[in-house]
Amino acid sequence: MGLEEELKKCVHCGFCLEACPTYVVTRSEVHSPRGRITAVKLNILSEGINTCMYCRRCELACPSGVIYSEIITRVRKPNTIQKVMLRLLERPHILPYFIRGEYAKKIPVKAEKPIEYRDNNEEIILFPGCITSIFFKETVQKTLNYLKSLGYRVKIYNGCCGLAHKNAGELNRSKELIEKLRKEFHGRTIVSLSSNCSAHMKENGLEVYDFPEFIIKFNLPLPKVERRLTIHEPCHANILGLNKYTREVLSKMGVEISESEEPSFECGAGGDYFLFHEEISEKVMQVKKEKTLKSGVNTVVSTNPSCSLAFIKMGLKPIHIADLL
Ligand code: SF4
Ligand code: SF4
Incomplete structure (x- = not known):
């Protein structure tokens, strides 16, 4: 459905308000799903459009089935800094060199270059996700070790799924990134270490397993963990x-x-x-x-x-x- 259809579905009941984190912490209609939808309907420039966290919790709470993501992603656009950030997310190999100054101070982990790995005739593509690849390398290495110990031939693909682009309103670029992955992934089993990226890729028709899903569906062996x-x-x-x-x-x-x-x-x-x-x-x-x-x-x-x-x-x-x- 398109923007107009989704706007019409909203009956302004407010059932989504308590599900919305920005409403919960501000108690302001401006920062609520209903307020944002009203602003779009009335074509009002509202700061609430940019303060949406794009968590989509409002969609799960909505009895009218409003697909809020189809509204917000069509009406907001990234500013210049966000545009630069989005271009960099597509290139995890160089991203760590650009995380400097005030932004580096806001991120509690130091960025590192992603791990590169490829077996001949790989059967699994391990997709860490752009943020995991540079901030949680140990997690990537442990996953690689685990898959290798089970005899899988693996390639790590360091790239971006386009979820951040969709969130920011760069819909065309988001689709281009999905199509790029569709070509790159062709014929291989894809295992993703970033659950929200997994969801985004699945919603766009890519056959991807979130890592825990892969473990369960392939009945992989697990250690006992007493914690x-x-x-x-x-x-x-x-x-x-x-x-x-x-x-x-x-x-x-x-x-x-x-x-x-x-x-x-x-x-x-x-x-x-x-x-x-x-x-x-x-x-x-x-x-x-x-x-x-x-x-x-x-x-x-x-x-x-x-x-x-x-x-x-x-x-x-x-x-x-x-x-x-
Ligand atoms: S988005 Fe759904 S829950 Fe929220 S006000 Fe509109 S109809 Fe009600
Ligand atoms: S997607 Fe935006 S409007 Fe919906 S619950 Fe999350 S922050 Fe609120």
Whole structure:
């Protein structure tokens, strides 16, 4: 459906408000899904359009089936700094050299060059995702070691899925990146280490497995892990129901899961949102931290890299499923 159809579906009931992290921390209609939709309907220039974290929690809460992402991504455009950032995300190999100054200070992990690896006649393409590849290299290495130990021939593909581009309103570039991946991935099994990227690629018709999903569907062996951990459910992965695989993997490992309050509540990172909207982002992180600590543990299973960066900013310890192998 197009923009006009989605706008018409909204009956302004407000059932989405409490699901929206920016509304929860501001209590302002401007920063709510309903307020943003109203602004688009009335063609009003609203700051709320840019403060949306693009978590799509409002879509899951909406009884009228409004596909909010079809609205917001069609009405916002990146500013110059965001455009530069998007071009760099497409090139993880050079991205670490450009993370400097005030932006480097806002990111709690130092960026490094991605790992390169390729077996002859690879059967699996390991897609870390642009952020995982430069900030969580150890997770990538552990996944590679695990897949190799099971006899798989692997190639690491360091690139970008285009989710950030869609979020910023660069719809054509986002589609181009998906088509590029479709060609690159042809005929191979794709395993992704970034759950929200997995969801984005799946929604665009790519046959991709989120890493925990791959473990479950191929019945891969798992070690026993005697730990008590809590779980974060990344937002886009939640829309496709991918987080159930993370729970299943942990359960098979024997991990004791200590539930937080509302594990799918937005982490506050919002992709690159935390770099540009610090005040709202920090408030959302504070709410997320309080909800997470209700689990009684401070180590959080997070299978999406920007969420993991948010947990580090909160002073908590994120851990990917791959880190437990
Ligand atoms: S987006 Fe859905 S839940 Fe939100 S106000 Fe519109 S109809 Fe209601
Ligand atoms: S996508 Fe997230 S931040 Fe944006 S309006 Fe919906 S719930 Fe709120």
